[in-house]
Amino acid sequence: MKTSFTINGEVKSIDVDGKTPLLWAIRDDLDLKGTKFGCGKAACGACTIHVDGKQVRSCSFPVKYAEGKNITTIEGLSKGGQLHAVQQAWAEMVVPQCGYCQPGFIMATAALLNQIPKPTDQDIDDNILNVCRCGTYYRMRKAIHRAAEIYASK
Amino acid sequence: MKKTIVSVISLLILVLGFAFAESRKDWSGDNHNAAHSNIEQSQDPFDKMMLVLTHQRCVNCHPAGSKPIKGDDSHTTRALGIPRGADGHGLKSIDCSTCHSEENNDFSGVPGAPEWALAPESMIWEGKTRVEIATQMMDPKRNGGRSPEEIMKHLTEHELVLWAWDPGVDSEGIPREKPPVPKDEYIAAVKEWIDNGAIIPNE
Numbered sequence: 001m002k003t004s005f006t007i008n009g010e011v012k013s014i015d016v017d018g019k020t021p022l023l024w025a026i027r028d029d030l031d032l033k034g035t036k037f038g039c040g041k042a043a044c045g046a047c048t049i050h051v052d053g054k055q056v057r058s059c060s061f062p063v064k065y066a067e068g069k070n071i072t073t074i075e076g077l078s079k080g081g082q083l084h085a086v087q088q089a090w091a092e093m094v095v096p097q098c099g100y101c102q103p104g105f106i107m108a109t110a111a112l113l114n115q116i117p118k119p120t121d122q123d124i125d126d127n128i129l130n131v132c133r134c135g136t137y138y139r140m141r142k143a144i145h146r147a148a149e150i151y152a153s154k
Numbered sequence: 155m156k157k158t159i160v161s162v163i164s165l166l167i168l169v170l171g172f173a174f175a176e177s178r179k180d181w182s183g184d185n186h187n188a189a190h191s192n193i194e195q196s197q198d199p200f201d202k203m204m205l206v207l208t209h210q211r212c213v214n215c216h217p218a219g220s221k222p223i224k225g226d227d228s229h230t231t232r233a234l235g236i237p238r239g240a241d242g243h244g245l246k247s248i249d250c251s252t253c254h255s256e257e258n259n260d261f262s263g264v265p266g267a268p269e270w271a272l273a274p275e276s277m278i279w280e281g282k283t284r285v286e287i288a289t290q291m292m293d294p295k296r297n298g299g300r301s302p303e304e305i306m307k308h309l310t311e312h313e314l315v316l317w318a319w320d321p322g323v324d325s326e327g328i329p330r331e332k333p334p335v336p337k338d339e340y341i342a343a344v345k346e347w348i349d350n351g352a353i354i355p356n357e
């Protein structure tokens with residue numbers, strides 16, 4: 001089944017079974033390895049991407065539903081050589097430890113700031129439900145607040 | 155005198171013990187299982203309908219708390235920590251469709267159907283008796299102002315409700331348990347019960 005969509009600003013077509021998880025197509029067919037496979041059952045959020053601006057766990061998103069959509073992965077988050085506010089805050093706060101889950105957290109946070117530009121701790125607890133096995137949650141909370149400051153100043 | 159007091163106390167203990175044993179009888183496993191077995195065999199439309207509505211495939215979407223529950227044991231996880239939200243679809247940034255699509259996903263084991271959502275707080279079923287559930291379901295103040303006909307349509311035609319008979323597989327590839335009444339029998343039972351006045355028994 002042929003499916004076409006825009007990913008990180010480029011129109012792409014892939015020919016795979018429509019039920020294939022979008023994550024597999026992104027990594028294996030489009031060779032974009034920034035989005036990670038974690039649990040494979042939409043529980044950890046390592047595979048979080050944006051579909052039409054909304055955060056989606058791509059391991060559980062069938063390719064056929066991507067038809068005509070606008071997809072952003074971690075590779076497409078920065079624009080014009082400028083880090084996205086969340087990426088900049090992540091670097092400033094030296095958030096990652098092993099780093100495996102971080103693309104998913106960054107994408108989830110970017111989606112949060114699109115909806116709630118100045119999130120409270122409660123907003124963060126409610127909306128950021130990804131899993132980090134290194135336990136960098138404390139640094140991420142600080143980085144999310146810092147990202148909100150950068151976001152507001154841009 | 156001492157002998158009389160001992161006799162009275164002994165008698166009291168005997169009577170209290172008997173009363174306790176009688177009170178426990180109704181809750182013993184044998185009696186409960188027998189009662190449940192009778193309901194399972196029943197051809198009464200209310201019994202048939204409520205066997206479905208009290209099954210975890212239905213109750214998991216009507217949880218007592220603000221967050222979803224899952225599985226045959228109705229458990230929760232961090233990933234399911236998304237609050238119900240104002241419209242039952244979650245929050246602004248993360249909602250049901252972050253993980254659930256319009257159909258079951260056999261790769262991830264994540265279930266899906268159109269309009270995947272939690273029922274509103276006024277329609278919490280978890281922990282309630284079947285009479286309480288039925289009463290709540292037919293009460294327009296709590297059921298979103300629905301008439302009996304609209305409730306019948308929701309129960310017999312809504313794809314999210316009928317998903318219970320096409321629940322897919324879990325993340326281990328194991329098929330989820332379906333409600334204990336076949337879909338066509340359930341639909342017929344709901345229609346019969348509502349057409350006959352939606353009588354809720356006294357229990």
